Amino acid sequence: MVPTVSQNKQTNTLPSALYVVAMPIGQWSDLSSRAIDVLDRVDVILAEDTRVSGQILKFAKVSTRMVSLNAHSESGKAGRVIESLESGQSLALISDAGTPGISDPGRLLVDKVVEEGFQVIPIPGPSALTAALSVSGFPATPSHFFGFLSTKTNARDQELERALSYDGTLIFFEAPHRIVDLAGRLDEKALGRKVIFARELTKTHEQLIRVVAGSCADWFSENADRIRGEFVVLVGPTGVGHKQSSVDVDRILRILTRELPPTKAAALVSEITGIPRRTLYRQLTD
Ligand code: SAM
Secondary structure: OOOOHHHOOOOOOOOOOEEEEOEOOOOHHHOOHHHHHHHHHOOEEEEOOHHHHHHHHHHOOOOOOEEEOOOOOHHHHHHHHHHHHHOOOOEEEEOOOEOOOOOOOOHHHHHHHHHOOOOEEEEOOOOHHHHHHHOOOOOOOOEEEEEEOOOOHHHHHHHHHHHHOOOOEEEEEEOHHHHHHHHHHHHHHOOOOEEEEEEOOOOOOOEEEEEEOOOHHHHHHOOHHHHOOOEEEEEOOOOOOOOOOOOOHHHHHHHHOOOOOHHHHHHHHHHHHOOOHHHHHHHHHO
């Protein structure tokens, strides 16, 4: 339960508001000093999973009381959050990783708090969405974020087809146990478009896999370990902005390395496509 105003921290509290605080997406040191300061000074932290957040808060030496607020309890707990704001408290909303409300709980609560006339203050920071887009080389405008596609086959197909009809960069989140399925659907429906699998961003096994649709599923089938971890999937726009060749680079690289050492294969493909040799070499050796 959210504590009452009488339980407010005695010193150094923040103005009453709901602070929406971005958390790291893997690398704990990405937690900003402003985020730590706010988390330390609010009266209560509303956390998606108190055990997950407990570890990082311990790392940040924050001992503020946590209350769980997840997708199931979000609308039910909104009333109590409003009561706390009415009594002058400050609250921080955090999710397990990244920015609340971005395919995470938060939107309903924020909507309710705004509707009731209280302040909502962003404490920006990491998100898998912006991290992946920032290193994609794909245009950010226009770009369309779809989050997770439906898990139901027909709806998934329809959503993907609708997404592919938009002009611009497309961004999806996907769970590891569905990544091969999405790769296969992209091979079928987005043939020839550039695709990036941004895997385990900011973590030890971070990888940016740049392939062309038609060879997405092949990349995963080569090594069972590749489906491990978290993924953002980006699809480049059709035509416009494609400075590099749209040939199936990954497939050509793999064929050449049957006969040639990786450095030589990377050099040849670089000459043909204009893609930097180092990028290709990294793709081969990752
Ligand atoms: N709110 C979070 C954010 O702003 O990044 C996203 C939460 S959503 C429930 C989790 C999904 O985000 C994962 O399934 C994956 O698609 C993506 N994701 C989160 N962390 C990631 C990471 N380190 N690398 C790649 N994708 C990640």
